[in-house]
Amino acid sequence: MRLNLFKCIYCESVGHIRAFLVKLVQFLRRNWLRITVFVTFLICVWPNRYAPHYPYIPTDEIYDELVEKTTQNVSHQMAGKLSCDYNEVIKENHFMYREPYISTLLDGSDIRLGGEWMPSKCAPKFSTAVIVVYRQREQQLNAFLIYIHNFLRKQLIHYRIFVIEQYDQKPFNRAMLFNIGSVYASQLDFPCLILHDVDLMPMNLGNLYVCTQRPRHMCSSLDKFRFNLLYHGLFGGVVSIETKVFQFINGMSNKFSGWGGEDDDFYERIKAKNLEICRFGPDHSQYTMLKHEQELPSENRLAFLRNGSLRYNTDGLNSLVYKEKEVKLHKLFTHVLAIT
Template structure:
């Protein structure tokens, strides 16, 4: 009787160990391959529906002498990945990038014009690598684009949202219908991640190596985002009051939500980005701003934007807007 009891207990313990180690292995696999369950973390535009969801519009001041339209089927279905070490290289000769960081293909007529707006301060080496990489990346997409770098030159705390507003105003004055707000420490992996606006604002960087290529939470709307100029005007841009603060992305999300404008994404494998590691500045959130977005958005944003323009320089790879906030 006693021996029978011991055999039953050993069998029970043995099965419990198998279950325990099985769970460990399963967890380990998930951690090593987070993209296996990333597909189920959010809804996205499938590849076959991307082209129909794009806003096909070029800048009001842009014209092309090409006869045929650019074809985007191969771009959208491009499964290749650009190597990150491009940041250490130089642009190839004959890149045909105009002063101010503007480019358009010569052999076909693009359907999209995009202004890439980069809020910036004190990351010169990172900016150099970003510009080289992004031009190599964007030239493969057959779009008309221009890169704006908006630098805060005063000594006040960094205000990313206000710099984005300034860049957006400059781009909209130049007639760009599509705006992409882009952190300087982010690089897209796949050319299939088309830098053009969709009918709804798009969170482009939903799959970042820092977060193991998994979207941390559904309302995240930061890093690299695209939005039509008309939609950015509708919500009055972003708040100008986020000096040294986090939450500017939540502010924009709340503004869009109040106008019943939803955000969209591409699938996780297309939306992969590499984030450079750097020393993070300690920032705080102003809950008062975020809690009263609906009440203040009409008076705080593009309509109340004030700053001193120190200089605008057309560099070979970007338009440099230096401002004092």
Template structure:
């Protein structure tokens, strides 16, 4: 499809040495048409910007969708494959309109999808952190990733924003639910020229019981 794309959805500019190596993490289930549209549009933009890889984390059918946990898994699995220092967590139904939105990390976490056509190019509320956001590996590990407790749509992005607000006041909060409490099973792993895919199964009952046990012990 793209002559410059490497296996596994990897690519890098041929005319320069990029400062950033970025993992694009896409939580996914049952949106084949949107995934194709996303991949065909995002690759040409990213290829002009940086050294990157695209990782699609697909959830099996047996539990409610858990966007945040899939992004945590993508973070862990991407680091098993390369020494990434910047991570972009990206919904499959959002596409940048041009190259002006740089897919890189800065000194602070960034919310990239601050102006989208669905919301008339304005934020529905100022603390929104969903859609597309970037964090360095250090930032993500510092807040213990995203919360795993949100099965079903909504809540995880606001919770993540609050993790930065609460960081100085409640260190125990981050030790309960996140990267250090991940539990999942990889059912499939494959690569194409456009992406690397992990199909995972999540046990909602087991995850929530484990979280409740940890909460009672704090």
């Protein structure tokens, strides 16, 4: 009796499952186009949901990885004041790329000549030189300067913006301009360098513009790449590195004129000194890229990459040759015109 009952239940269950599968197949056949459109839409509006993972510093360990160091003048000026607190900035990680921060400079009266700022109510623990390399992108530079000052003042760090402009008609030499910028920043005692492209905007306030114990790739979640990290050795766009470490690896190569190659060479230089890079998590590393025309690739970039290890000690800061056309202090930045 029981056996017959179990057989009936089993047969009835199998029948229901079979009927369900038949209906499911029929539904998929009738609605495949709608399903395809829906999945495509979901990927478009939520692209980072499908981004691959990469090793990163967990949020609760970020502060311990930061290098607390300021310029000497800040240490003297802020003596006796309570230190600024950064844990809340990291933890709350507010989304900043929105109005009014994008379009309007909010109360810039406290920004010093040369694009320098520090908090007045607490003593900053970090001093950072943001080095932006540039040529003939006025609209992007204006947008960057407005937003980055609104962004960085929320982080309660001491910073100064350096815009290094190539003042000649040679192919754009991004790496050499970063080398030049590091010279001016080190002369003013800045212990931390942020090497920054003018077309990249940070979106998360918890992405502190300070140095970590290891060189850090800051824009590992970029909208142009659908918030994917293309490969582990990608080390361009926005990078933080201690000034002493940048000098230790002899800066960047001066050979890469035109687009491409210098970032990969930079990464290999770091590895050659037995150093490692680090990243914050995707939710602390999102950037948006302003639209611009793609630069022409450098014809010699692959050849320079192949023989880069032969030049690490002879091609970089110690071989840097340029002509200073002008240095001018503007309200929002220190402007260096350089002939490469």
